[in-house]
Amino acid sequence: MPSGPRGGSAIDAAIDERTAVGFVAICRADDPLGRYLTGRDLGVDVVYVRVAGETHLRVPSTVDVPEVPNASVRVDDRPAGQAAAAILADHAPDGTVLAPRTIPHDTALHLESAGYELSSTTAVRDARAIKDTEEIDAIEGVQRAAKRGITAAAVILADAHVEDETLVWGDAPLSTERIRRQVNATLAVEGVDSVGATTVTTGTRGGRDAAVELVPGEPIVVSVSPRGPAGYRGALARTFVVDADGGWERRAHVACDAARDVSLVEANAGADAGFVGSEIRAETAAFGFSMNDEVTRDVGGGIGLAAREAPQLDGDTELVEGNVVRVRAAISHADNGRVELTDVLVVGEDGPRMLGDAPTGLDPSRWSE
């Protein structure tokens, strides 16, 4: 399991390069930034200050002080910017302080009024985009659990039977919500958290928040993005159809599968990330779907401690070894519904590699564990 703080050396290098005094970030309890920078799930809002090669954390007096190795943790009830300035002042009375450009405005103003000049840095974002072996292993572990979650859905669908044009499982009609709960129970037993990210949607009648009864012939998309014990996210989506009639949904599924294959050809170190995204969309559309109306615009992007992080699959970023990327091919149609395939790949020395080995089949009875 990835442990210990990360990003410190990247921050120190940025401080050196910019002749800055230090670095300040606000880690909110629900933002994985704190986990990345300290190696711990802090569970509370903390002020993070890096100065002279050391990490200082400040928490309010209303929480229990977390134990964080390799960091000085103290209580300070002043506003975050003032608490940070007090630490910086031990080393330099003024100078440039680096911070993410999204640092809260009030924190920035407090630092400025304490005499520091603020300058934005992408050092942490850039460091997070390149995963080490421990991090890749952690994400691969989550992907294996994600596969078992999706497998639970496939087993239920394979086990369901048709009565009066609806799917029945056990003694009751099968709904998206019943499947969602079973998928989440499987994820829990596998030791990963569903974090509200599991969705089961169907055809044109289903929503993210609604329980919809399932019918044969309509595509059912099962999507999970669980968080593993070390905080890293996975992402896996598969589409199933019970009693497919072989029409639109098969063609859409072939297109998504082809787009998935394209990601495994194109996502190489040195490739332009925006080009990879365009290629995924273009391949999906090549099977006769409208690029504007039917093919998803969200073809994925970096994944790690956050479900969405750098690199984005647009713009002119260059993919590098260690990037871990969610790749997503999806097609929606007002009458026929939606088909989606989502996976996670790592940009490796020898090209891209899918993490986990989930099959892609549309028929749940042929899904193999």
Next chain:
Amino acid sequence: MPSGPRGGSAIDAAIDERTAVGFVAICRADDPLGRYLTGRDLGVDVVYVRVAGETHLRVPSTVDVPEVPNASVRVDDRPAGQAAAAILADHAPDGTVLAPRTIPHDTALHLESAGYELSSTTAVRDARAIKDTEEIDAIEGVQRAAKRGITAAAVILADAHVEDETLVWGDAPLSTERIRRQVNATLAVEGVDSVGATTVTTGTRGGRDAAVELVPGEPIVVSVSPRGPAGYRGALARTFVVDADGGWERRAHVACDAARDVSLVEANAGADAGFVGSEIRAETAAFGFSMNDEVTRDVGGGIGLAAREAPQLDGDTELVEGNVVRVRAAISHADNGRVELTDVLVVGEDGPRMLGDAPTGLDPSRWSE
């Protein structure tokens, strides 16, 4: 289920009162702010602008545009502050724009360079602190699911037997991690998400992230804070001991139970929130525990879409009807371990009321559903 946008009228009132042009907030995908302001789980970062009584949302072109009733949703790839300024400019070329004081610094700077003066408002934070009936019902539903999750742990512990001074369940030693997974599976089947907030810790040997084998006589704390289908969080923690010897842990448990009762006496509308927090700590300490070293400093605070939100149980905030508050009594000792009881109560017209009805007993075999 709570649905539809909230906070719009509070924002409009603040805009009127401050003679401002509009209100801007950045809703990140992992922050429940967007869910509150739009009534939807957006799943992506959005720029929220309220102007002339209407809601405008801006998303980047790399995501699928979410459907949000009662809001104009458009794609805009400019930085958030520029996208917001473009909407504001349709109504006023300059003037005061309200924003939460934690708005990202770069967004604030972009708004300022577009000609607007930024002024902070607590309108949304204050509105979120007062829950309506739908919201209270949602939290109560999550608390019922939380109780079933804790019940799963009690059932396992009541079913475990002692072999060679360790607890055994089924064919294998019982660890904190085995219980955690079963608790999370129960939460999943109940339709709520564990969101990484379930912890099972024991004695002096367990950590948040480690699997520790359980032994008789040592207190085991099971803590959950699940998220329900409408996004609202619950919070429930109970302490169990198998084969208690009746010493430290019983005294600590009586103290926590008494402190819990104090919250039900003191958390009335009009009471000082900081005083309620102090009383919880004082009552815990009254059973012979050290206020500085043993009694927790985290005695709770507001809960809703976020696990921690207003009101805090410190400072001189006044509790008002509709506040929903996590109350927590906990005692730690270097040799004896930790005991904790956490619940959620609502400040009602007729005084505080616990949400859910989880018993507090220390003996898992006497835990009643």
